Amino acid sequence: MDPGPSLARQDSLGTPDAVDHNRGPEEPEATVGYDLQRFPVDVDDNPVDASAYGILRDQYNDLIGTILAVGRREYGGGNDGAGVREYSVVRGSGVDSVSPTLDPSAENPILMELGLTARKNRSYLIHQPSAATTLEIVSTEAADTMEITIEDEGASTTETIALDGTTAVTTTSEFADIDAIWLADNPDGNVTISDGSGTTLCELTGGLEYSGDDQPVDGDRGVPPTGAGSHAGEIGTNFEHFVGDRFERPAGEAVRARINSASWTIENNINTQALHSTRAPAIDAGNRGVSVDADAAGPYISHKSMMEALQKVQQHIEHELSGGIFRFKNAVPTDSASRTVEAEQAVASISETFSCSGDPAIELEATN
Known part of the structure; x- marks a missing residue:
């Protein structure tokens, strides 16, 4: 995953050195590779594999949809000593290319590779609490009054609460772990989620941090929740190999x-x-x-x-x-x-x- 930042040198008469570097449009992209199990569509032509979103077009010759991809890695340590989860969030991505590797000499299954052109890529850190705790949320800007949804892994504990700008609000639910933090809209200020006792668990950057002036630009919304859905289980079928095809x-x-x-x-x-x-x-x-x-x-x-x-x-x-x-x-x-x-x-x-x-x-x- 590459967030695709673009920064250009700004020069001035009278000095050989750059006087600044300014931000431009982002050009995010990502690549996803996986061992192939599913054929891209089912017998009713419904997409059941991510590759279908790069192969098929709709009746208007457009892509049939975009993809949201979330990856997670875990590390030890963290602000509360209970570990850190690092998230890669790829949003609004069109599948620009689909290409499998077909090698009869390989022991492994067919590797399907998708090239994604995204609208926004972000990295997030969520420090895990050492014990179940309520969470305190506050922004650096009074204008941030949107809802925020917090989930634990598997969404067995979830709560949606309205921010109150620079006034801290506290969840009624206790969270033993945190797997998703999602703002209903882009925040202007930086939003901090803590255990209420001084330990910061997550920070979401506000649009003012990304802006070159006082007009907010694209604050970070966080890691999307599963909501009423669920994480998929194992596909449970054989992997596809090129040998014998x-x-x-x-x-x-x-x-x-x-x-x-x-x-x-x-x-x-x-x-x-x-x-x-x-x-x-x-x-x-x-x-x-x-x-x-x-x-x-x-x-x-x-x-x-x-x-x-x-x-x-x-x-x-x-x-x-x-x-x-x-x-x-x-x-x-x-x-x-x-x-x-x-x-x-x-x-x-x-x-x-x-x-x-x-x-x-x-x-x-x-x-x-």
Whole structure:
């Protein structure tokens, strides 16, 4: 995760040194990688895996939605000696790219990688209380009167309370641990959550800290709660491996005589634009690029690749996993093989890229 801060040097006549550095729009991005278990959609074409948000488009050719991602790590120590939870919060992210690693020589499952272009990325520290305690919340600005929601892990204890600006308010519930702190709106001032006895457990930065003047800009809202929902349990199905998958072009024929490794990529070419009211960028999806890369080997393989590119031979590529079929439409070698002949070459091998087209250029067919 990268919050994407942009700071530019400010120069002045009469001195060779910078007189300041000023903040500009943020350009947040993140990458998520995971071992693949689920096919992106179910048999009713509902998205059930995060990759679907980068593969599918809606009826208006836009992304079907954005993703909120929260990661947590835990450390010892902390302000109350009971440990610290460090959170990575990625908000409003469009999936700009989807790409699995298809390596038959690998022992591990297919690695699915998502490139995220976010509106805002933030890091938070929540120090854990050493014993169950009520929590005191206060802001440095009187204008901060929005609600704040606090949850423990699993949301068995949760409370929503209204801030009263610079006047401290106290929860009625006691919290043995804290897993989410979420403001209903962006705060102007810095919001402090403590145990009421002088131990600070969390601080949320207000918009005035991010502003270059007295106009608040994008205060931090914190770690989102689960609310009426819940954290998902284990998927509980087998992991997907490339070994044994059907990988054909066209259906019924091997893509090439040997496939040493492969990958395919969906790129949404997301464009970001600065906005005057926030440092978070606007996110707009561009044209979708669908391509399949293959490292292959076999007799006269470079000849086939070259001739198919010259003749614009378009055929569907089908990659079938245990959960369904990825169908890449009208795949043609746009980056065909270059022929290299070496004296000690045991077998001819090439790398090539197939580009796809159609409306849509990729189809998902869940089989179970």
